Amino acid sequence: MFEIGDHVVYGMTGVCRIAGVSTLPDHSNAEEDALFYVLAPIYEKITIYVPVDDVKTPMRKIMSVAEVEKLIDFIPQIRVRAYRENTIQELAKIYKEKIVAFDCTELIELTMSIYEKKQNGKHGAVDKRFMKLAEDLLFGEFAVVLGIPKEGVQDFIERRVGA
Secondary structure, three states: OOOOOOEEEEHHHEEEEEEEEEOOOOOOOOOOOOOEEEEEEOOOOOOEEEEOOOOOOOEEEOOOHHHHHHHHHHHHHOOOOOOOOOOHHHHHHHHHHHHHOOOHHHHHHHHHHHHHHHHOOOOOHHHHHHHHHHHHHHHHHHHHHHOOOHHHHHHHHHHHHOO
16 A cells, blocks of 8 residues: 555654565564564654554555645635633543544644634643644644645745735
């Protein structure tokens, strides 16, 4: 399904390059002939082995430039509401559901919701944690696709939508 050199988004790790396909180096906890994708995360210095035949953590190819630009152009049409749940646990549950949806539109809606909440002075530790997580995942993918530094993604979005 994936080729060596492809860039993929792998669960909460974010963007990775498929560095190879091999068996596990020490064959621990796996059949000796089981094949694994060897992932090299773009923003971390680790190696991840993912079973080729049984990917339990979501993994998909990164978007194209056209898909990223279309998504960014759609941002002004997104209407959000700030989540104000009764408990921190309820709030964290909603935020986590948006993160694990593995969908960039959900990540944009989440960041916009938290930003709106921040503008109204109701921004807590849970909001900050999930905002950082959502931005890291979203901006990491956009940066690789657009060929710009991760730190420049916010400016790119603002210029593109005219904010």
